[in-house]
Each structure stands twice: as structure tokens, then as C-alpha cells.
Amino acid sequence: DTGVSQDPRHKITKRGQNVTFRCDPISEHNRLYWYRQTLGQGPEFLTYFQNEAQLEKSRLLSDRFSAERPKGSFSTLEIQRTEQGDSAMYLCASSRVREKLFFGSGTQLSVL
Amino acid sequence: AQSVTQPDIHITVSEGASLELRCNYSYGATPYLFWYVQSPGQGLQLLLKYFSGDTLVQGIKGFEAEFKRSQSSFNLRKPSVHWSDAAEYFCAVQISNFGNEKLTFGTGTRLTIIP
Numbered sequence: 001d002t003g004v005s006q007d008p009r010h011k012i013t014k015r016g017q018n019v020t021f022r023c024d025p026i027s028e029h030n031r032l033y034w035y036r037q038t039l040g041q042g043p044e045f046l047t048y049f050q051n052e053a054q055l056e057k058s059r060l061l062s063d064r065f066s067a068e069r070p071k072g073s074f075s076t077l078e079i080q081r082t083e084q085g086d087s088a089m090y091l092c093a094s095s096r097v098r099e100k101l102f103f104g105s106g107t108q109l110s111v112l
Numbered sequence: 113a114q115s116v117t118q119p120d121i122h123i124t125v126s127e128g129a130s131l132e133l134r135c136n137y138s139y140g141a142t143p144y145l146f147w148y149v150q151s152p153g154q155g156l157q158l159l160l161k162y163f164s165g166d167t168l169v170q171g172i173k174g175f176e177a178e179f180k181r182s183q184s185s186f187n188l189r190k191p192s193v194h195w196s197d198a199a200e201y202f203c204a205v206q207i208s209n210f211g212n213e214k215l216t217f218g219t220g221t222r223l224t225i226i227p
Contacts (some may be wrong), residue, residue: 031213042116042202042217043156056214065192091155095213103148103155 002026005102006092012110013082020078020108032075033101034067035059035091043091047096049075059098082111114139114205119219126226127195133188133221135193135203145186146215147177149201159201164188173197198225 005024013019025032029052035043046065047057050074061067064082069075079086089108093101115138125131125176137143144163148156162170177188186203198224204215 027150033214040121040219042219043215045214048214091157098116098213100158100161101215102158103211105153105155 002038004092004094004102006090006104009105010108010110011092012112014112015084016081017081018078019082019109019111020076021090021092023075023077023092023094023104025092027073028073029096029102030095031095032069032074032093033093034077035093036075037089037091038087039107046077054073057088064066079109082109087111114143114207114216116203116216118174118201118203118204118220118221120221121219122222122224124224124226126191128192131190131193131223133201133203133217133223135186135188136184137186137203137205138191139205139207140183142181143207144205145173145179146204147178147186147188148202148204148217149173149199150220151204156202159188183201193225194224195225195227198223 007022033048034046035045046061047067049069052069064080067077091106091108093103095101117136147159147160150156159175160169162169162179170176175190198218202220203218
């Protein structure tokens, strides 16, 4: 059990650029979640997958955001045309159904 | 929609002193309740959870929490803190509908330990 892995740990980008983050969940976990955490706030739910199916998306996930989990294993979160307000820590978590969530260390995004 | 309030943004306690972190939730029924800890550069780690049954739950690292339905509270306690307990603590709720295990987090309480 290597835990939930996220890559990169840090990303600095210029406003208007596209960025993509990757999450590798614990291998036997069929659920995968994305959260966003801004400074001084708790994590906010963005979206989640069961296997390859994206089952719920938060209103926070604007049309510039897209998440995929093509083979039910790793997931990617892409942000197009980044804005300064997108600067945040993006957290990934995974779980078995009805079991506790395991979180990764996150990807810190800074949009200049 | 459910919500979670952690009224204390920052708490400072002396090493060896007792600790209580407050958490109040707003939801029509009893949700599942959690406490997580986040250290710098680390992911969120689950300390303890309450689903049903005994209202006093024990967690890891010597933490415990008590669910009080009448007060809609789920406060976290530790009898004697250690310097390694310095971190950010988050209370979270989950609607107990056995569907999406989506968590709603509070804004967190930053704990500082002084020698």
C-alpha cells in the first residue's frame, strides 16, 4: 500500500495557461475524489468517480475544469485558461465503497 | 445543505495541557462525523469517526471526540498534548445515505503548541 500519490507537488503557471494534475489512488480503491483547498479554508468537494464513471460534480467545477478517470485507475484534473482565483491546493482521495477516504498530499497550484 | 462550523481559527496550548477543539454541524438528521488532521506538506489523516452507537469515540494518537445530539456538536479532545500535535484540524460531516462518501469540511482550527 503506497498511499494516494499526486503529481506534481507544486505547479506555477501564468494566467491563461492550461494545467493538468494526476492522481494515482490506492490500487484496490474504486472511488476517487477531487477536492480543492484555499488558504484558511477546509477542503471543498469538486467531483468523484466510481471506477471510470464520474458520478457527481460540484457547482464549483466550472466548464474550465475537466476530470477523467479513463480506465478506473489514475485520474487527471485539467484546468483550462487558468485564473488567479484557481490558485489553491488540489487534493485527491480514494476509498472503497462505504469506507474511509485516504488523501494524497495534494498539488499546490499558483497562478501568476 | 449540511454545514460545519469550527469557531476557533487558532488555538495555542502548552505542551502537556489538555485540549478541546469545537465543532458544530447543521443538518436535519444525524450525519456521519469525522475529525481529520493536516500537517504541513502532508495529506489529511483521519483521527476518528462517529457513525452511531456510543457517543464517545476513541481515535488515533490519544484523541477522542464526543457527539452531543442536543448541541449538534462533535468536539475533539486530548488530555495531554504533545509538540507533535501541532497541525491543522478539520471537522467534517457526511450525509449517511450510503451513496457518495462526499465530505463537507469546516474551515479548520490551527493548533500551536508552546513548550
